Amino acid sequence: MANFFKDNPDLQFSLEHLDLSEAVALREDNYRDAEKYEGAPVNFQDALDNYRRVLDVIGEICGDRIDPRSRTVDREGPHFENNTVTYHPLTQKNLEDLRRADVMGVMLPHRYGGLNFPVSVYTMLTEMVSRADASLQNLFGLQDIAETICEFGNEEQRQQYLPRFATGEFDGSMDLTEPDFGSDLQSVRLRAWQDEKTGQWYLNGMKRFITNGCAKVHLVLARSEEGTSDGRGLSMFICEAGPKLVVRRIEDKLGIHGVATCELQYNDVPAQLCGKRRFGLIKYVMSLMNGARVAISAQALGIAEAAYREARKYASEREQFKKPIDRFPAIYDMLSSMKVKITAARALLYETTRAVDLRNGYNHLVERGENVTPEDRAAQKYYNRVAAVLTPMCKALATETANQVAYDAIQIHGGTGFMRDFNVERYYRDARITNIYEGTTQLQVVAAIGGVLQRDNDKRLEELMALPFTGKLLRLKEVVAGHHARLLDAVKFVSEKKDPEYHDLMARSLVEMETYVFVGMLLLRDALKCDKRLPIAERYVLDSVPEFQKRYMRVMSNDTALIDNHRDIIDY
Numbered sequence: 001m002a003n004f005f006k007d008n009p010d011l012q013f014s015l016e017h018l019d020l021s022e023a024v025a026l027r028e029d030n031y032r033d034a035e036k037y038e039g040a041p042v043n044f045q046d047a048l049d050n051y052r053r054v055l056d057v058i059g060e061i062c063g064d065r066i067d068p069r070s071r072t073v074d075r076e077g078p079h080f081e082n083n084t085v086t087y088h089p090l091t092q093k094n095l096e097d098l099r100r101a102d103v104m105g106v107m108l109p110h111r112y113g114g115l116n117f118p119v120s121v122y123t124m125l126t127e128m129v130s131r132a133d134a135s136l137q138n139l140f141g142l143q144d145i146a147e148t149i150c151e152f153g154n155e156e157q158r159q160q161y162l163p164r165f166a167t168g169e170f171d172g173s174m175d176l177t178e179p180d181f182g183s184d185l186q187s188v189r190l191r192a193w194q195d196e197k198t199g200q201w202y203l204n205g206m207k208r209f210i211t212n213g214c215a216k217v218h219l220v221l222a223r224s225e226e227g228t229s230d231g232r233g234l235s236m237f238i239c240e241a242g243p244k245l246v247v248r249r250i251e252d253k254l255g256i257h258g259v260a261t262c263e264l265q266y267n268d269v270p271a272q273l274c275g276k277r278r279f280g281l282i283k284y285v286m287s288l289m290n291g292a293r294v295a296i297s298a299q300a301l302g303i304a305e306a307a308y309r310e311a312r313k314y315a316s317e318r319e320q321f322k323k324p325i326d327r328f329p330a331i332y333d334m335l336s337s338m339k340v341k342i343t344a345a346r347a348l349l350y351e352t353t354r355a356v357d358l359r360n361g362y363n364h365l366v367e368r369g370e371n372v373t374p375e376d377r378a379a380q381k382y383y384n385r386v387a388a389v390l391t392p393m394c395k396a397l398a399t400e401t402a403n404q405v406a407y408d409a410i411q412i413h414g415g416t417g418f419m420r421d422f423n424v425e426r427y428y429r430d431a432r433i434t435n436i437y438e439g440t441t442q443l444q445v446v447a448a449i450g451g452v453l454q455r456d457n458d459k460r461l462e463e464l465m466a467l468p469f470t471g472k473l474l475r476l477k478e479v480v481a482g483h484h485a486r487l488l489d490a491v492k493f494v495s496e497k498k499d500p501e502y503h504d505l506m507a508r509s510l511v512e513m514e515t516y517v518f519v520g521m522l523l524l525r526d527a528l529k530c531d532k533r534l535p536i537a538e539r540y541v542l543d544s545v546p547e548f549q550k551r552y553m554r555v556m557s558n559d560t561a562l563i564d565n566h567r568d569i570i571d572y
Contacts, residue, residue, distance in 0.1 A: 002063025026361025105166025130302025135258030145172030213262025255429030389451025
């Protein structure tokens with residue numbers, strides 16, 4: 001029997017050492033929820049035991065059921081006929097298995113039938129589902145729709161939708177993108193109009209590239225304010241599937257074949273306003289996208305884990321020149337590099353989710369306004385800043401890692417990896433979208449650079465650098481500390497140049513330098529807890545030296561003609 005939780009010591013390490021005690025206490029109202037709801041934990045150890053139990057159950061479902069079905073789902077996919085999407089029977093079985101395991105409302109509060117788990121544990125579930133079948137994650141991971149209704153909808157809407165999300169009766173989609181506007185969401189044109197007599201809202205227009213656009217419940221970004229053309233005229237709406245919401249077609253994609261990506265036509269579809277008018281993009285979609293960034297990071301990591309394991313297995317079995325190819329330095333060097341990159345991305349992912357959980361906890365505490373202290377407000381501001389910089393950094397690292405690991409997995413397989421008889425070609429196709437949707441890597445840089453320039457994460461870095469390192473760990477820490485000092489020089493250098501285009505050009509180098517420093521310290525922290533992790537930390541830090549230096553030299557070159565040089569290269 002396969003179990004994707006029990007066979008992954010790094011994932012188990014993440015759960016055991018993440019230190020979610022503060023975040024869980026905030027989420028469970030300091031465990032007062034146990035007095036009101038059956039199944040709510042009475043203390044942190046009780047919560048941790050519950051998380052471990054659910055991870056174990058889903059790990060087994062992923063390993064024994066979902067993974068063996070994934071190749072057939074990829075080959076055959078959903079069926080589309082007469083504007084109706086029918087998911088593959090094996091996809092329907094996968095969803096039923098997850099429903100029966102009671103994990104369709106993982107983060108929803110107890111009062112709506114949810115498990116009230118923190119983002120960190122939900123992300124671990126997402127990673128395992130993605131390792132088994134990346135396309136299934138695009139259905140399982142759309143629980144963010146229910147979370148958005150929970151966060152910003154009114155109580156009537158919560159009662160109407162959330163219990164049925166929790167049971168799996170409802171599924172969702174977020175309908176943002178339009179045919180002419182990809183990432184430029186402020187230009188959305190789908191129209192929302194209100195009947196003055198009844199107060200009923202209706203939606204008219206088109207959406208494209210909508211994951212699970214055949215869902216029963218849709219969150220829709222629409223233009224509610226006549227005469228506007230920017231983000232301030234957009235609001236968020238909830239609508240349900242019906243005859244006036246038409247699935248025009250599903251896309252024929254490179255990968256993620258198990259889920260339908262739809263083009264939708266709205267013909268006066270009845271809808272409810274979610275939250276306040278004009279806040280659709282600037283508040284609600286940004287919250288939704290931040291959640292999606294974490295989910296896609298976990299999806300990418302799951303794909304990378306699957307690709308690495310396939311490559312390792314193949315290399316141990318494939319013989320050339322009378323010995324397994326994993327005994328050749330060129331191959332075991334690639335495998336160790338893949339393992340280090342995955343471990344590094346996982347360390348950043350769960351450090352990010354911990355910050356997100358603390359941000360959410362303090363936001364809710366302050367919003368309730370009961371016995372809020374100045375320290376609580378300071379913690380709220382701090383974790384909002386940290387989560388804002390780590391979330392895009394995390395998505396950039398995890399998704400770029402997934403693409404590289406999947407690429408290397410095919411390389412280790414050689415020509416056979418190019419054939420559809422082997423899973424790695426599917427992982428390669430599935431990985432490719434992860435650094436595109438929910439914001440490309442380039443947009444993640446845009447989202448992260450402000451926090452890098454403002455040094456929003458330096459307090460956490462200082463905490464990590466103050467840990468009691470000795471011996472080799474201390475020497476490696478000094479390498480990372482040297483990187484940090486040069487990073488601060490580079491940030492100062494760029495900040496003093498009052499040239500926005502130059503700032504944009506240097507942004508990716510600065511964000512990647514920040515990532516090398518922070519992830520290096522996370523891995524050293526983990527090696528302090530477990531000696532077996534020292535070789536991983538050592539390789540990551542030493543491999544980062546030339547990569548960091550390359551970016552540092554680029555930033556510090558002081559070449560005022562750099563922008564023109566780029567244009568000349570493109571025009572040549």
